[in-house]
Amino acid sequence: MKIILVNPLQENPCMPGPPKLILNEGGVFPPQGLLYLATYLKKFSRHEVKILDCIAEALDYAGVETRLAQEKPDVVGVTLTTLYLGDGYRILQIVKKISKDIITIAGGPHPTLFPKQTIKLPEVDYAVCGEADYILGEMLDRIETKKPLDDMEGVLSKTSPNKEVKQLFIDKLDDLPLVDYTLLPYNKYHSILSTNNPVTVMMTSRGCPFKCAYCPQAGTKIRKRNAKIVADEIEQYIKLGIKDILFFDELFTLEHERVKELCDEFLRRNLKFRFHIRTRIRDVNKDIIKLLKKSGCRLIQFGVESGTARIQKLMNKNLDLDKVRQVIKMTRQEGILTYGNFMLGSPTETKEEMQATIDFAKSSRLDFAVFAITLLLPKTEYYNQAAAQGKIKEDFWEKYILNPLVPIDNAYWPDFTKEFLEEMCKKGYNEFYFRPWYIWNYLTRILSPAQLTTHAKAAFHVLKSFSLSKLTGK
Structure with a gap:
């Protein structure tokens, strides 16, 4: 059988957000989840598999329809995310428009969070809850032989839409094969924060044990990859001419011994690449920062979120803001760029507290800062608070996910x-x-002329979007 795995467009968020031009300037990143699935199928099954990355290929919906019609797949798998569910749903509609005989499989974060609601969408034949690497091959075998899938763990079908499903987890990440990056148009991925393009993303671990009040994936088990296998994957990217890697681990420096294992392996193999990480303020010290710098780290992204102690507590983060300043200063002193994430609009937050967060970002001397509006994401503590206090009149997420072509007015x-x-x-x-x-x-800290050009374009789009008159006062 022939299966196409689709990474949908991101044209229609659940509610209006940053303009597309700004998002595009930020970067285009490879769909790692689909890459793992496709690699596993290619290595361990007899089925033909391709990935269609609509974002990297810069396709519109007409282009997607043309490509899928040309490919003539038997099965199409679509990644669904809740925030861009409308785009994934449009892909599913296109598939069924081409031929009702094409079988559709919905996977990704959204079916994992809402499996029973996902299978109710008319264009979805099967929904998978969790990580499908080990079961997708068997699903295709059964579809080909017309054998029911109702007894498969983690899978919902039209004939078993209300069955209780347990989220599929891959405990031993080292059992997964090294990704076959040639399955993607790897020269088309880029980041505004990288020294050179193309870039790629990878993860040395999955999961986050902490329970921030705004996060729908809080409190998940940490699973780690062997340092030698991580280095093997990096070597593969370097051979393809990719020397900028963004590690998308939630907490790269959670365990210092593991950081040492990774960095020591990078240095032992003399891997010449640059990398960015994401981590917590609490999980870094001067020795770790020095080792990261020596190993090729060029940027650390910190989840600061708020510049006030009260909102820190409300978020279940409880960061010491003086410590935040110290770590940012220490990181900058070692020559690593600093990037801070901030959120505005937590429950009961005042205008003065939001301004305090903006002021904190400025005074901390970060190299980059992102200000996001706090969404009441489904199944989070924040959302549950709003429901318990009668702040929301209806379950707007439930309404949206059953009709994703109608955006939410206010989340x-x-x-x-x-x-x-x-x-x-x-x-x-x-x-x-x-x-x-x-x-x-x-x-004075710009890393390359290419970055200057890219950042200037992004700044222009920010000015244009936010209205030059509002920003300058003229």
């Missing part, structure tokens, strides 16, 4: 208007990026 904390939060977000970007110290710092 923010109901005490705030959407317009107010958007203005505060714009204010954050304006005050952080358009100040003399930042412009001077940026120009």
Whole structure:
């Protein structure tokens, strides 16, 4: 059988967000989940598999329809995310428009969170809850021989839509084969924060044990890959001419011994590449930062989120803000770029507290900052608080996921208007990026002429989107 795995467009978010031009300038990244699935099928099954990355290929919906019609697949698997469910759903509609005989499989974060709602979508034949690497081959075998899938763990079908499903987990990540990166258009992936393109992303671990109030995937088991296998994958990328890697682990430095294992292996093999990581403020010290720098780390992304102690506590983060400043300073001193994530609009947060977060981002001397509006994401503590307090009149997520072509009007904390939060977000970007110290710092720490061009384009789109008159006051 022939299966096409589709990474959908991101044209239609669940509610209006940053303009597409700004998102595109930020970067285009490979769909690692689909890559693992395709690699496993290619190695261990007799089925033909291809990946269609609609974002990297810059396809519109007409282009997607043309490509899928040309490929004539027997099965199409589509990654669904809740925030862009409308785009995934449109792909499913296109598939069934081409031929009702094409079997559709929905996988990814959304069916994992909402398996029973996903299988109710008319265009979905099967929904998978969790990591499908080990079962997708068997699913295709059964589909080909017209054998029922009702007894398969983690799989819902039209004939068993209400069955209780347990999320599929791969405990031993080292059992997965090294990804076959040639299954993707690997020269088309890029990041605004990288020194050179193309880039790739990879994970040395999966999961996060912490329970932040705004996160729908809080409290998941940490699973780690062997340092030698991680280095093997990096060597593969270097051979393809890719020397910038973004590690998408939630907590790269959670265990210091593991960081040492990874970095020592990178150094032992003399791997010449640059990398970025994401981690917590609590999990770094001077020795770890020095080792990361020596191994090729060029940027660390910190989840700071708030510049006030009260909101830190509300988020279940409880960061010491003085410690945050110290770690940022220490990281900069070692020559590693710093990137801070911030959220505006937590429950009961005041305008003054939001401004305090903006001021904290400025005073901490970060190299980059992102200000996001806090969404009441499904099945989070924040969302449950809003429901318990009667702040929301209906379960807007349940309504949206059953009709994803109609966006949500407002998924923010109901005490705030959407317009107010958007203005505060714009204010954050304006005050952080358009100040003399930042412009001077940026120009003196710029890493390459190519970056200067890319960042200038992104800045233009920010100005255009946020309205030049609002930012300059003219």
